[in-house]
Amino acid sequence: MHEIDWLGFTCQLLGGLGLFLFGMRMMSDGLQKSAGDSLRSILEKLTSNRFIGAFVGIIVTAMVQSSSATSVMVVGFVNAGLMNLTQALSVVLGANVGTTVTAQLIAFKISALALPAIGLGVFLRLFSKVPKRQYWGEILVGFGLLFLGLQVMTQGFVPLRQSEMFREAFVYFSVNPLVAALAGALLTMLVQSSSATMGITIALASTGLIDFYAAAAFVMGENIGTTITANIAAIGANKTAKRAALGHFLFNAIGVCYMLILLNFFTGFVDMITPGDPAFVNAEGFHPYAARHIANIHTLFNIINIIVFLPMIGFLALLCERIIPGRDIPDANATLLDEKLIDTPDMAVRQARKEVQRMSGYALEMLIMARKAMFEQDHKLINRIYELESSVDRMEKEIGTYLVKLYQTPMTERNSRYINSMMHVIHDIEKIGDYSESIARYAEKMIQDKMSFSDAAREEMAEIFDVAIRFCSHVFEGYNTGKFGIWVDTADENLIDQMKIQFKNNHMDRLSSGVCSVAMGILFVDILNKLEKVGDNAFNIAQVLVQRELG
Template sequence: MHEINWVNFACQLLGGLGLFLFGMRMMSDGLQKSAGDSLRSILEKLTSNRVIGAFVGVVVTAMLQSSSATTVMVVGFVNAGLLNLTQALSVVLGANVGTTVTAQLIAFKITSVALPAIGVGVFLRLFSKVPRFQYWGEVLIGFGLLFLGLQVMTQSFVPVRQSDLFREAFIYFSINPLAAVLAGALLTMIVQSSSATMGITIALASTGLIDFYAAAAFVLGENIGTTVTANIAAIGANKTAKRAALGHFLFNAIGVIYMLILLTFFTEFVDRITPGDANFVNAEGFHPYVARHIANIHTLFNLINIIVFLPLIGFLALLCEKIIPGKDIPDANATLLDDNLIDTPDMAVRQARKEVQRMSGYALEMLIMARKALFDRDLRLINRIYELEASVDRMEKEIGSYLVRLYQTPMTERNSLYINSMMHVIHDIEKIGDYSESIARYAEKMIQEKMDFSDAARDEMADIFDVAIRFCTHVFEGYNTGRFGIWVDTADENLIDQMKIQFKNNHMDRLSSGVCSVAMGILFVDILNKLEKVGDNAFNIAQILVQRELE
């Protein structure tokens, strides 16, 4: 009997799987970077229309080359409040169809172009100065590694055909499709990639270790296993995100159940519509046509599933709400950043910018309330400023930490510049919050010690406050909308500096004439200094906007 080198088998299988997974990841990263703006544009056009949602899921998954990446991203969007449950379920349904593109690609078995693709890709990646060509170089490298890995995995199974133990085990899958479904689901849970499991299934079937019927059952199991990733991502998310992940599992699991009952008919139908005989064996002992049959099984199953469940998506959403009852209680202090989006940098940057917008809104609110608290002597507003200051400080830390983690992922130069600018902006916003809190503490001291400005000092303080608030409002709107030329007038920063100097001189005149006390005068100057610093930090943000326009 032929002796099998199990160490060599394990090394080949793991090495081939590693090449396959790395190729998938590199191809996905390259596609994301080259199509990042298109990806964002597609998602921004998503409406409550379930058909459009499913189409978006197909397109985005085809771009990402991973249904797991799409569903994890959807869970992140739901958790951030960007998608409702019905929208999310329609996108995930489409993602199941989109991921079949990978299987169809694998079925071409164009291993002869793997090495040339890697060669051309490396040349573009290393020697091209154009970012878009570099990204497409990554796509080609990933494409080549994917097929190279598939070839290595297939070759690793060739000696195993001589093992009676393996043959008997895989024959068991042919007569017990439920066991094959469970094996496919378990393998996908372990590998965390239905595409990789699909590659292993094709390798097994191509070498004749499993027949087409067992391979079809494996494919059904892979569709259940791939839902685990989204459910893991939903741990710690809000109830709506958990329902979206549950919905993904339900329509895949239900689809597998009815398809398993019809599996004999289903495989016969696919065999009829697919060229070549799935059971044909060539001179080398390989099954050359079975890969396309398996890919078609995968595609047809998910197409049928989307046809069945798309009209019923509202009922499915209600079922998920019944299984996971209750309402989400929004936490005003919770950030909307989701680590699940980090693997999709374009989406993560977009979400981080929304958090920066929310943070700037808090800082502006603090400045406005500081003015009102100072003149209306309102302790309630002062306490609210203290609460917002804690929120702004926490947001700076969380956004900054998120941006650091995001910066470590592959991304476009544009996103890299956005992240770099956001790191500076959140610092300036936090400082504006600090100065507003300092002014609130001065207001609290004035209330406690029954101190007040003279009429002239009150008028001057009101004037410089109004300019500072106006300048911050325009800068924040310019940064958050990107419309710098429309919103921002940096002349306000110079005006604040001039007003501070002029009002300090006026204050000295009032001191010399006895109109203003020394203690009150010190508070007056301190508040002027804080407002001047507010203008400086707002100007820093305006400069970042100017730099962005010049680029």
């Protein structure tokens, strides 16, 4: 009886799987960085149209080479309110088709190009100064490692052909496709990559350890196992995000159920349209046509699934809502940032921008309420400003922490610059909030001490307040929309400086004539100084926008 070297087998399997997974990750990162702006553009054009949503899912997943990554993105978008349930489900359906590109790539049997691809990729990554070429270097290295890992795994399975125990076990899968599907699902849940388990299935079939029928059942199970990632990502998310993850599971699970019933017919059809006999054995003892048949099983299954379920997507959305009932109660203090999106920097940056927009909205609201609270001496407005100030402080800390984590991931030069500028912008927004809070405290002191401005001081204070609010509003709108050309005139900052000087001089005249008291005069000057600093911080944000336009 042939003795199997279990240590050697384990090392080859784990080493090959490690190379495969690392290659997949490197290729995916390179593709994301290379297509970063395109990826964002595609997602921004997503509409409620289910067919466009499915198409977007196919394209994005083909770019990132991971349906799990796309599903996690979708869960994050839904959780952040960037996408509704119907949109999310259509994208997930498309993602299932997009991820089959990996299997088709593997089936081309171009492992001879693995080492040249690694060599060329390393050269581009290390010696090129052009970021785009460096990204392509990463893609080539990942591509080469993927095929090298598959080759190592395939060679590692060869000795198992001599084991009677393993042959009988794998024959059992051929007779019991349901068990094979469960095994495929469990393996995918364990590895957390349907592409990796697809590679293992192709390696098993290519060495003859499992036949085409058992491999097809394995593939069915892998389509269920890959949904676990999105469902893990949905833990702690809102109900709509959980429904999106559940929908991903239901699509694949229901599809696998009807396909297992029709498996004989399905495998026969794929065999008929795919060249070669999957059972054919070459001189080296391998099955050269098995990989193409398995890849086609994977692709055709998901294409059929999208044809079946896309027209019913509204019904499936309702089903998900029935299974997970109730409504999300929005929390005003809840942070919309999702760390699960950090692995896809383009999406994480987009989500961070949404939070910065919300933060700037709070800061502007504080400034407007500070003006009103001072003139109307309203305690409710003052208390609301204090609440918002706590929110703005918390948001600066949480957005900053998120951006630091995001900055440590591979990304495009454009995203790197964007994150760096956002770090400065959130600091300036937070300072504007601080100054608004200080003005609210002055208003509170005026109420407690029953103080009030003279008519002339009130007019001047209203005038400089209006300019500061207008300037902040324009700058925030320009930053949040990216259309800074509309607000390129930053003359308001100079106007605030001039007003401060002029109004201080006017104030000295009123003090000399006894129109204003010394106590009110001190408050008046302090508020002018705070509004001048508000203008300075808004101007800092405007400068960031100018640099972005020039860069």
